Amino acid sequence: MSSPAAPEVQMRPVEMHIYRPTDPAWATVVKSELCTGKKAAGICRHIELDVSGTNLAGRCFPGQSIGVLPDGVDGTGRPHKLRLYSLASPSRGEDGKGNVISTTVKRMIDEHWETHRLFLGVASNWLCDLQVGDRIRVSGPNGKKFVLPVNTNAHDYVFFATGTGIAPYRGMIIDLLEANCSSQIALIMGSPYQTDLLYHDFFLRMAQQYPNFHYLTAISRERNGEFDRLYVQDRLRVDADRLLPILTGGRALVYICGLAGMELGIFQELALMLNGSTLEQFLKVDPEAMRDVRRWNRSMIHKQVRPTPRVFMEVYA
Numbered sequence: 001m002s003s004p005a006a007p008e009v010q011m012r013p014v015e016m017h018i019y020r021p022t023d024p025a026w027a028t029v030v031k032s033e034l035c036t037g038k039k040a041a042g043i044c045r046h047i048e049l050d051v052s053g054t055n056l057a058g059r060c061f062p063g064q065s066i067g068v069l070p071d072g073v074d075g076t077g078r079p080h081k082l083r084l085y086s087l088a089s090p091s092r093g094e095d096g097k098g099n100v101i102s103t104t105v106k107r108m109i110d111e112h113w114e115t116h117r118l119f120l121g122v123a124s125n126w127l128c129d130l131q132v133g134d135r136i137r138v139s140g141p142n143g144k145k146f147v148l149p150v151n152t153n154a155h156d157y158v159f160f161a162t163g164t165g166i167a168p169y170r171g172m173i174i175d176l177l178e179a180n181c182s183s184q185i186a187l188i189m190g191s192p193y194q195t196d197l198l199y200h201d202f203f204l205r206m207a208q209q210y211p212n213f214h215y216l217t218a219i220s221r222e223r224n225g226e227f228d229r230l231y232v233q234d235r236l237r238v239d240a241d242r243l244l245p246i247l248t249g250g251r252a253l254v255y256i257c258g259l260a261g262m263e264l265g266i267f268q269e270l271a272l273m274l275n276g277s278t279l280e281q282f283l284k285v286d287p288e289a290m291r292d293v294r295r296w297n298r299s300m301i302h303k304q305v306r307p308t309p310r311v312f313m314e315v316y317a
């Protein structure tokens with residue numbers, strides 16, 4: 001299937017490193033609330049930070065992240081290292097003035113494999129324990145490659161998320177829809193169970209309100225209505241009626257954010273569904289690799305399987 005020539009992609013210019021970790025800004029927690037269902041297997045909180053009076057105010061954009069410096073020291077007595085957290089707030093901030101930014105934090109809970117003792121991730125649990133009024137040190141913003149384009153109306157959007165990878169899309173989708181962007185916008189959100197979907201009610205409301213916004217979930221350990229278990233990439237197949245016209249329209253940008261590894265399945269499915277110039281808008285694939293798409297592995301990405309500038313990735317462990 002071929003598609004019209006794609007418009008050039010020009011990314012929104014954003015600032016970075018206004019505050020370095022060595023000279024961070026102080027922010028105040030103004031909200032911390034659960035953003036999963038009450039009985040979710042993982043615990044995620046939506047945390048809002050007041051940055052008014054700092055140079056971060058009005059200068060943080062969806063798709064960027066902030067650095068968080070947790071209080072305390074590690075096992076060797078050194079201050080804890082900085083961790084990055086994606087912004088979940090829209091460009092106007094949570095308050096409409098750019099003074100309140102937000103992020104989405106998942107408590108990292110693990111078990112030491114040798115001692116089978118509980119291990120609690122340092123920064124994520126520290127952040128989730130914070131109370132309204134607590135002050136924290138932040139740096140950034142970081143990142144300039146995973147942002148919206150300048151001319152938002154010139155493109156359609158397919159956003160793939162797993163877990164807290166949803167954070168940047170919350171801000172981007174608010175930005176797009178509040179600006180009356182008429183583009184087609186599809187958000188495909190993956191989680192193990194229905195209760196782990198983040199901001200689910202919010203996205204359902206947005207999808208009801210805006211006919212050009214399509215919210216599709218992919219639950220990997222439970223049935224999805226008429227379908228059995230689904231991973232994000234499976235939505236491309238089972239919702240081809242809705243997604244194929246967006247992908248073949250010649251204007252689409254694909255964003256992938258969340259668990260490292262999720263990009264492989266998405267690329268395989270794109271290669272199975274699209275061909276010729278349509279596939280080439282998103283992926284340049286060596287002819288050899290094209291012979292057996294189902295056998296691709298992660299080490300082939302950026303080598304035999306190369307995402308084009310129309311594909312944006314922010315994946316982390």
Ligand SMILES: Cc1cc2nc3c(=O)[nH]c(=O)nc-3n(C[C@H](O)[C@H](O)[C@H](O)COP(=O)(O)OP(=O)(O)OC[C@H]3O[C@@H](n4cnc5c(N)ncnc54)[C@H](O)[C@@H]3O)c2cc1C
Binds near residue numbers: 086104
């Ligand atoms: C660009 C970017 C954006 C991100 N955005 C988000 C976001 O929006 N939300 C979010 O929740 N996360 C996000 N992350 C991940 C985040 O930065 C942290 O990595 C995550 O919260 C875990 O940090 P932690 O301090 O809680 O865990 P850590 O204490 O750093 O532990 C991390 C891992 O190391 C293992 N580990 C560490 N020390 C030990 C030990 N002594 N014994 C055994 N195991 C150990 C743990 O099992 C765990 O798997 C992002 C990462 C990047 C790179």
